[in-house]
Amino acid sequence: xxxxxxxxxxxxxxxxxxxxxxxxxxxxxxxxxxxxxxxxxxxxxxxxxxxxxxxxxxxxxxxxxxxxxxxxxxxxxxxxxxxxxxxxxxxxxxxxxxxxxxxxxxxxxxxxxxxxxxxxxxxxxxxxxxxxxxxxxxxxxxxxxxxxxxxxxxxxxxxxxxxxxxxxxxxxxxxxxxxxxxxxxxxxxxxxxxxxxxxxxxxxxxxxxxxxxxxxxxxxxxxxxxxxxxxxxxxxxxxxxxxxxxxxxxxxxxxxxxxxxxxxxxxxxxxxxxxxxxxxxxxxxxxxxxxxxxxxxxxxxxxxxxxxxxxxxxxxxxxxxxxxxxxxxxxxxxxxxxxxxxxxxxxxxxxxxxxxxxxxxxxxxxxxxxxxxxxxxxxxxxxxxxxxxxxxxxxxxxxxxxxxx
Amino acid sequence: xxxxxxxxxxxxxxxxxxxxxxxxxxxxxxxxxxxxxxxxxxxxxxxxxxxxxxxxxxxxxxxxxxxxxxxxxxxxxxxxxxxxxxxxxxxxxxxxxxxxxxxxxxxxxxxxxxxxxxxxxxxxxxxxxxxxxxxxxxxxxxxxxxxxxxxxxxxxxxxxxxxxxxxxxxxxxxxxxxxxxxxxxxxxxxxxxxxxxxxxxxxxxxxxxxxxxxxxxxxxxxxxxxxxxxxxxxxxxxxxxxxxxxxx
Numbered sequence: 001x002x003x004x005x006x007x008x009x010x011x012x013x014x015x016x017x018x019x020x021x022x023x024x025x026x027x028x029x030x031x032x033x034x035x036x037x038x039x040x041x042x043x044x045x046x047x048x049x050x051x052x053x054x055x056x057x058x059x060x061x062x063x064x065x066x067x068x069x070x071x072x073x074x075x076x077x078x079x080x081x082x083x084x085x086x087x088x089x090x091x092x093x094x095x096x097x098x099x100x101x102x103x104x105x106x107x108x109x110x111x112x113x114x115x116x117x118x119x120x121x122x123x124x125x126x127x128x129x130x131x132x133x134x135x136x137x138x139x140x141x142x143x144x145x146x147x148x149x150x151x152x153x154x155x156x157x158x159x160x161x162x163x164x165x166x167x168x169x170x171x172x173x174x175x176x177x178x179x180x181x182x183x184x185x186x187x188x189x190x191x192x193x194x195x196x197x198x199x200x201x202x203x204x205x206x207x208x209x210x211x212x213x214x215x216x217x218x219x220x221x222x223x224x225x226x227x228x229x230x231x232x233x234x235x236x237x238x239x240x241x242x243x244x245x246x247x248x249x250x251x252x253x254x255x256x257x258x259x260x261x262x263x264x265x266x267x268x269x270x271x272x273x274x275x276x277x278x279x280x281x282x283x284x285x286x287x288x289x290x291x292x293x294x295x296x297x298x299x300x301x302x303x304x305x306x307x308x309x310x311x312x313x314x315x316x317x318x319x320x321x322x323x324x325x326x327x328x329x330x331x332x333x334x335x336x337x338x339x340x341x342x343x344x345x346x347x348x349x350x351x352x353x354x355x356x357x358x359x360x361x362x363x364x365x366x367x368x369x370x371x372x373x374x375x376x377x378x379x380x381x382x383x384x385x386x387x388x389x390x391x392x393x394x395x396x397x398x399x400x401x402x403x404x405x
Numbered sequence: 406x407x408x409x410x411x412x413x414x415x416x417x418x419x420x421x422x423x424x425x426x427x428x429x430x431x432x433x434x435x436x437x438x439x440x441x442x443x444x445x446x447x448x449x450x451x452x453x454x455x456x457x458x459x460x461x462x463x464x465x466x467x468x469x470x471x472x473x474x475x476x477x478x479x480x481x482x483x484x485x486x487x488x489x490x491x492x493x494x495x496x497x498x499x500x501x502x503x504x505x506x507x508x509x510x511x512x513x514x515x516x517x518x519x520x521x522x523x524x525x526x527x528x529x530x531x532x533x534x535x536x537x538x539x540x541x542x543x544x545x546x547x548x549x550x551x552x553x554x555x556x557x558x559x560x561x562x563x564x565x566x567x568x569x570x571x572x573x574x575x576x577x578x579x580x581x582x583x584x585x586x587x588x589x590x591x592x593x594x595x596x597x598x599x600x601x602x603x604x605x606x607x608x609x610x611x612x613x614x615x616x617x618x619x620x621x622x623x624x625x626x627x628x629x630x631x632x633x634x635x636x637x638x639x640x641x642x643x644x645x646x647x648x649x650x651x652x653x
Contacts, residue, residue, distance in 0.1 A: 055579065055580065056578070056579060056580040056581060056582065059580040059581065061589065063565075063590060064589055064590055064594075064596060065596070068596055099434060100434075223462070224553065226462050226463045226464070226488060227462070227464060227552055227553045227554060228464065228553050228554045229463070229464040229465060229466070229552070229554030229558075240488065242463075242488060247491050248491075248493075336433070336434065337433065337434075338433075338434045339434075339436060339484060339493070339495065341493075348465070350465065350466060350484070352466070352468060352482065352484070354470055362470075363470045363471070365466070365468040365482075367465065367466045367468075367484075371557060371558075371561075372464075372554050372557075372558075374557075375554065375556055375557040376553070404580055405580075
């Protein structure tokens with residue numbers, strides 16, 4: 001009898017609660033969303049009871065397009081994936097194509113790629129952590145590093161002639177010879193970064209309001225993170241020491257001395273701290289690479305793949321033949337399939353490429369790290385506050401261009 | 406144990422456990438690759454994840470490839486990683502039936518029906534009925550019970566290839582609009598589609614599912630009519646397909 005009464009009481013209570021629940025659309029265009037993510041949340045007061053996320057507002061069918069593009073043209077698509085650090089995508093794709101073709105590029109090219117990848121890691125993490133501050137209510141930090149970011153774009157400009165959509169590098173080397181003062185420019189730029197980071201640390205890291213906003217917000221355990229397919233800083237924040245640069249070194253990362261920072265709980269604060277620490281490690285790598293930049297050609301000796309210089313095309317018979325063959329027939333790798341992963345700023349960026357021996361990839365799949373973070377959001381947000389949801393999404397660093405390809 | 410030995414050991418262990426269900430195994434560009442029978446599509450990852458020394462517990466990726474023709478049309482490709490051994494592997498499952506095989510079966514059936522009809526007319530009796538060959542849409546068991554990350558990956562593969570994952574909790578479109586027609590990454594889908602889907606999407610949580618707003622099928626004037634045509638283009642076929650052509 002008593003049990004029935006209690007059950008009825010509970011059922012009444014639940015029904016009452018059910019009526020008080022409120023549906024809210026967090027996105028697709030919402031001032032607190034960076035990009036166009038739609039999250040339908042069911043809220044009880046400020047607390048999220050259930051969340052359902054929809055993506056696809058920024059889908060541009062890169063995988064279908066790349067089946068109809070040549071190996072050189074695909075490079076231009078990859079810039080548009082993670083537009084905050086576009087060179088990282090370029091490098092990943094070029095490494096995949098080179099693995100398929102079996103090209104070994106000179107040490108100089110590998111070092112330049114390492115430098116550019118690390119520069120991109122720094123500017124990507126600066127944006128991510130800066131926006132995290134904005135979402136937590138500290139707008140100032142976002143403005144502090146903008147100067148450093150602006151300065152690096154002048155290096156990009158001198159290097160490839162573009163600032164955002166860089167189209168950096170070609171299959172078989174760099175797209176053009178390095179400009180003479182490259183190493184000095186990089187070293188001058190990288191000198192400023194520790195100062196910027198120190199400012200950043202004093203603003204946020206020990207800031208009590210920031211810590212209270214970020215600690216124990218949307219944590220994830222190491223097992224679940226691995227199960228979800230987490231990689232990069234977000235996995236390391238959960239305490240798993242996995243970095244493609246150490247686990248499966250590419251582009252001669254084994255030459256450099258650096259450490260992998262890890263967190264313990266995988267909450268927002270750990271992700272922030274891992275990113276801050278990674279930037280310091282990147283500075284170390286850039287200094288090592290720029291100081292020991294070897295001399296040599298800016299591309300591998302593969303005349304049937306790498307375009308000859310324009311002046312040779314008009315004066316040298318062989319160069320003209322190769323130029324004609326590359327332009328008309330394209331780069332034709334042998335039949336086969338390859339999976340190449342790099343440690344992009346956001347995590348493991350993988351390229352699964354199937355070649356049928358033709359001039360364009362038969363199938364190209366981009367394994368974008370965001371896609372796997374973002375599917376866990378339905379679980380992470382359950383039970384948290386709306387204000388924390390915004391922090392969670394920005395600390396995962398979901399970028400619409402990469403998430404939806 | 407060196408890395409190469411480890412990879413070979415892994416392949417040997419898998420072969421010893423599953424025997425003739427492993428159709429092919431080898432090392433391709435430094436990555437262990439196994440081609441498996443669809444019947445162990447879930448068992449193999451489950452076994453690898455629970456194995457005490459291999460522990461393939463890091464989910465990397467699921468995707469598919471469309472080969473259009475041949476005995477099996479699609480290949481579902483799964484990438485897994487063992488964190489303890491720092492090893493990645495690829496698992497490929499061929500499914501579906503190639504387009505040329507289906508066409509041949511249909512042609513054979515039409516021939517058989519015509520022959521039966523001819524014979525029946527000669528003998529002046531009802532022709533016997535020959536059952537048409539049936540080919541179901543490709544399907545494969547879902548990996549969601551083994552890896553949480555398989556959820557959206559499988560939705561993506563279904564979205565782009567139309568491969569059904571049995572036992573998936575919510576197999577809906579993830580990148581394309583809900584009312585999209587066709588599976589865009591199939592090789593017989595054109596690069597320039599005609600259909601444009603509509604947003605916003607329906608929701609499952611609140612029962613107030615919005616009816617999908619049907620986009621107006623505007624058919625713009627083909628540019629061929631607007632642009633002045635050069636004499637040598639006169640005989641050219643119109644680039645765009647005519648109205649009413651359904652590409653899906």
